[in-house]
Each structure stands twice: as C-alpha cells, then as structure tokens.
Amino acid sequence: MSENNINSRLIYNAKIFTNEQVQFGYLLIKNGIISEIVEESPPKTLFQDVKTQFDCNKAFLLPGFIDTHVHLRDFKQSYKETFETGSKAAILGGFTTVLTMPNTIPPLSTIENIREYFDTNKLFYCNIGVFAGVKEGFDINNLDDISKEGVFGIKIYPGDKSQELPLKWNDGWRNDLEPDEFFASIKKVISLFQNEYSNWEKLFNFAAKLNLPILFHPELPRAPQVLEFFYEQGKKIAVNEGKINPNLYAHHVAHPIYQNEIANIEMITLFLRKFYPNPKNAPHVHFVHVSNPDAIKIIRTALKQEGYPCSIEVSPHHMFLNYEIKFLSESFAKVLVPLRSPETQQNLFKNVQENLIDTIGSDHAPHSLEEKSGEFEKAPSGFPSLDFAAQIILTQFFNNKLKLEQVVSYLSTQPAKIFNIPNKGMIKEGFDADLVVVNEVKPYLIKGENAQGMQKWTPWENFELKSKIIKVFLSGTEVYDSDLGFLETKGTFLKRSIK
Numbered sequence: 357m358s359e360n361n362i363n364s365r366l367i368y369n370a371k372i373f374t375n376e377q378v379q380f381g382y383l384l385i386k387n388g389i390i391s392e393i394v395e396e397s398p399p400k401t402l403f404q405d406v407k408t409q410f411d412c413n414k415a416f417l418l419p420g421f422i423d424t425h426v427h428l429r430d431f432k433q434s435y436k437e438t439f440e441t442g443s444k445a446a447i448l449g450g451f452t453t454v455l456t457m458p459n460t461i462p463p464l465s466t467i468e469n470i471r472e473y474f475d476t477n478k479l480f481y482c483n484i485g486v487f488a489g490v491k492e493g494f495d496i497n498n499l500d501d502i503s504k505e506g507v508f509g510i511k512i513y514p515g516d517k518s519q520e521l522p523l524k525w526n527d528g529w530r531n532d533l534e535p536d537e538f539f540a541s542i543k544k545v546i547s548l549f550q551n552e553y554s555n556w557e558k559l560f561n562f563a564a565k566l567n568l569p570i571l572f573h574p575e576l577p578r579a580p581q582v583l584e585f586f587y588e589q590g591k592k593i594a595v596n597e598g599k600i601n602p603n604l605y606a607h608h609v610a611h612p613i614y615q616n617e618i619a620n621i622e623m624i625t626l627f628l629r630k631f632y633p634n635p636k637n638a639p640h641v642h643f644v645h646v647s648n649p650d651a652i653k654i655i656r657t658a659l660k661q662e663g664y665p666c667s668i669e670v671s672p673h674h675m676f677l678n679y680e681i682k683f684l685s686e687s688f689a690k691v692l693v694p695l696r697s698p699e700t701q702q703n704l705f706k707n708v709q710e711n712l713i714d715t716i717g718s719d720h721a722p723h724s725l726e727e728k729s730g731e732f733e734k735a736p737s738g739f740p741s742l743d744f745a746a747q748i749i750l751t752q753f754f755n756n757k758l759k760l761e762q763v764v765s766y767l768s769t770q771p772a773k774i775f776n777i778p779n780k781g782m783i784k785e786g787f788d789a790d791l792v793v794v795n796e797v798k799p800y801l802i803k804g805e806n807a808q809g810m811q812k813w814t815p816w817e818n819f820e821l822k823s824k825i826i827k828v829f830l831s832g833t834e835v836y837d838s839d840l841g842f843l844e845t846k847g848t849f850l851k852r853s854i855k
C-alpha cells in the first residue's frame with residue numbers, strides 16, 4: 357500500500373450520478389474527499405492499493421441528501437426529538453446534512469442559545485447546521501454577531517406574534533374576496549403600514565450584505581377568533597358534504613390558499629420591490645413548503661423573472677398527500693400550511709416535474725403521540741418526515757415520474773447552492789465524500805414503527821416505496837449499512853463561513 361493512499365476507499369461497480377448524468381464506473385476517496393471518478397471498471401492493481409473497497413453491485417451512487425427544513429427540537433422539547441434520534445432518522449433516510457429551524461425552546465434567537473445548541477457533548481449522526489430566528493431575545497442590532505455564529509439563514513414566521521419583528525396586521529381577512537380584489541386590499545393595507553417596517557428593511561439590508569438567505573413561512577397572521585370562525589365554517593361544509601376528514605378540510609379552510617398563503621407571498625413581494633427597486637441589491641428570499649401552483653406562479657412571475665434572488669421549497673406531503681386521504685388519525689396529518697385538495701396536490705407535483713421549484717424540504721416536525729392524540733383543534737401542527745422523505749422522492753424516479761437529475765437537484769445540489777454549503781451536494785472531484793447508495797426494490801409499505809426518529813407515528817403509514825438506502829458515507833466513512841445498521845457517528849456541526 358503506497359503512503360499517499362493510506363486513507364483511501366474504492367467504491368466500484370456503481371451507477372454514479374456526476375456531471376448531471378449517470379456514469380458507470382468507480383470512485384476513489386482520499387481523506388474524506390472525492391479524489392477520482394472514473395468511467396470504467398477499476399484496474400486489478402487498484403484493489404491492493406486501497407484501504408477499503410465496496411462493490412455497489414450496479415446500485416446508484418448519489419450525493420448525500422441535504423434537508424434544509426428540519427426541526428430537530430432538542431433543548432426543552434427533547435421529548436419530541438433530540439439531535440441523536442433526529443440525525444439517526446436523517447441518515448436512515450439518506451440525508452447526510454440537515455439544517456435545523458430556530459423555533460426551539462428557548463429559541464435560536466440569541467448568541468447564547470445558539471452556542472448552547474451547538475453543545476459538543478451531544479451525540480449525532482449526520483452533519484447539522486442551524487438557522488437563526490427572530491423570537492424572544494432577538495435584537496436586530498446583534499445580527500452581525502449572530503451571523504458570526506455560523507447560521508445559514510434567518511427564519512421568519514410572519515404570523516407569529518411572539519416575534520421581535522412585529523407585523524401590524526388587520527386580522528379580519530375575509531375568505532370570500534376574489535384574488536384581484538384581495539391583492540388590491542393587501543396593497544392598501546401595506547401602504548398604510550409602510551412606515552412601520554424600518555426593522556424589516558434593516559433585516560433585509562443586513563441579509564443582503566452578508567448574502568444570508570431569509571426563509572419565510574408563507575402565512576399571514578390571523579387572530580385566534582378568525583381562525584376559529586373559519587374552522588367552524590369549514591367543518592359545517594365538510595359535514596354537509598360528507599368529507600372523509602372534516603377536521604383536515606376545516607383546517608385548510610381556516611388557512612386558505614389565497615387569503616393566507618399567497619397573501620403573505622404577495623406581502624413579501626411588495627416589501628422587496630419597495631426596498632429594492634434594483635433586484636440585484638435584494639437579499640435571497642426562500643419560501644418554505646409552498647403548497648400550491650398559484651403561489652409558485654406568483655413567486656416566479658413577480659420575483660424570479662424580475663431578477664429577485666429567491667427560491668421555492670416544496671414538501672413531500674403537499675406533493676402526495678391531501679385532505680381526502682384516509683389517515684390513521686386526522687391529527688397525524690395536521691400541518692401548516694395545511695394539506696390541500698387532491699387537485700391542488702396533483703398540480704403541485706406537476707410543477708415539480710416541470711422544474712418550477714428549487715428544493716424539496718421534508719419539514720420534519722415531530723411531536724409526541726400524546727400531543728397528537730385527543731382533540732384535533734388542540735393538536736400541534738407538523739409530523740416527522742426525515743426517515744421517509746427522500747425515499748418518497750426516489751420512488752418517483754423508480755416509477756418514472758421524476759428524472760434522477762431532478763431528484764439530485766432538489767435534494768442535494770440546489771440546497772447546497774442556495775444555502776452556501778461548500779463542497780457538498782454533488783459528486784465531483786474535490787468535494788466531500790458524503791454519499792448514498794440507493795437501489796430499486798420490490799414495492800413495500802411505510803410503517804411508522806420502523807422509523808429511527810423518536811416518534812413512531814406517521815401520516816405516511818402504508819404509503820408505497822420502491823427505493824432502498826443501502827449504504828451512507830459521511831466524509832468517506834461508512835456510517836450506515838442496511839444490514840449492519842449504524843456503524844459510526846461522524847456528524848459535524850456545520851457553520852457557515854462568512855466571506
């Protein structure tokens with residue numbers, strides 16, 4: 357064995373996704389970095405020259421998936437999920453890197469909390485980075501210091517009253533306005549409040565200066581009594597029409613597509629245009645879990661095509677689940693933004709097939725079974741997804757519904773690019789050897805009890821999969837094997853470097 361190959365690993369007989377296409381051949385890893393990708397069988401001498409070798413048996417070798425929308429909880433919500441259980445779910449699902457959301461308790465809105473979250477004594481399996489939030493303790497004047505903690509972006513829930521970036525808003529939106537009337541009324545309200553938004557402008561300017569993406573949960577604030585009113589209204593319709601999930605339907609009615617989701621996107625659009633007549637100066641805005649094609653169209657025409665840096669995330673549940681599907685429990689499928697109609701869901705997936713979106717994020721948001729039991733209205737929104745999200749998308753490839761380049765783009769390449777995660781998201785010489793070996797298998801059904809995350813319930817119960825994660829490598833180290841289980845804990849805390 358020659359000196360310079362001491363840490364080398366050979367992965368061969370693989371369908372390697374590199375350079376936007378599948379290439380059959382082998383790959384060499386040295387010191388955790390992809391050093392060579394070759395389109396042929398390895399020469400015999402190479403086998404003696406490397407420390408370890410793995411025969412892929414013609415399986416696919418893909419860049420490790422990157423989920424930029426997870427809630428790993430931990431802190432005071434360690435009964436829902438911890439770094440250890442959440443990162444195990446990630447690896448089992450083929451995700452080598454996750455970026456986690458700041459709505460922890462306490463929230464990741466201060467330097468102290470962010471530092472404590474990055475406690476080095478924690479055990480975890482995949483790479484983890486964080487977003488900062490703007491909740492209690494957040495001080496806009498500390499943004500510079502917060503960014504130095506290595507956060508990958510700033511997450512804003514415009515509907516959340518506990519934030520330090522208040523939105524003065526008229527909560528009494530009607531549900532029955534036509535879209536045109538509605539947009540006219542939003543514009544009027546925004547013009548009335550335009551002087552109240554100096555902190556928003558400050559935040560946007562800062563993000564633009566640091567090239568730090570701002571993530572928006574696309575929903576407008578609605579007062580509890582407004583939500584309750586429309587929920588009750590939705591429930592009446594559901595009962596009259598004999599809907600299979602009256603509560604899920606009512607939840608959708610209370611958080612409607614236009615007046616809640618699109619209204620928020622429209623508001624952000626107006627802000628951006630007002631603050632930045634020249635789109636080149638605007639910060640990158642990332643809309644998470646967009647649930648419908650109309651919202652995508654607005655983001656694309658009002659922002660993207662005008663040159664504003666922005667991106668669109670969709671989640672597997674909005675692509676494949678809807679409020680007409682039978683679930684083990686309605687509460688399991690309660691999520692924000694809500695599941696929509698079958699038609700909206702199918703059209704959303706068409707948008708994904710037509711490359712109209714940028715990333716797929718799981719929105720892994722676990723709660724305890726106890727919290728999800730009992731009354732629907734009291735159950736928190738969200739459900740665990742990391743174990744299955746990538747497999748659900750890979751299954752679309754094996755069913756010829758998505759191309760492999762789309763799967764890799766949405767799950768690896770674009771997340772790395774948008775959030776400036778260097779040397780990840782592609783199989784390329786010089787890049788980190790975060791890799792996943794995937795194969796097509798006979799159809800089988802998702803069972804929540806098989807999840808590695810802390811929660812063993814799922815709205816995906818009995819959804820059919822055709823993909824299998826065979827092995828996962830993190831920086832060249834084999835960390836998971838489908839027969840042997842978890843082999844090593846190699847996860848690192850990722851911190852964004854500021855240029």
Ligand SMILES: [Zn+2]
Pocket residue numbers: 425427457719721
């Ligand atoms: Zn989320």
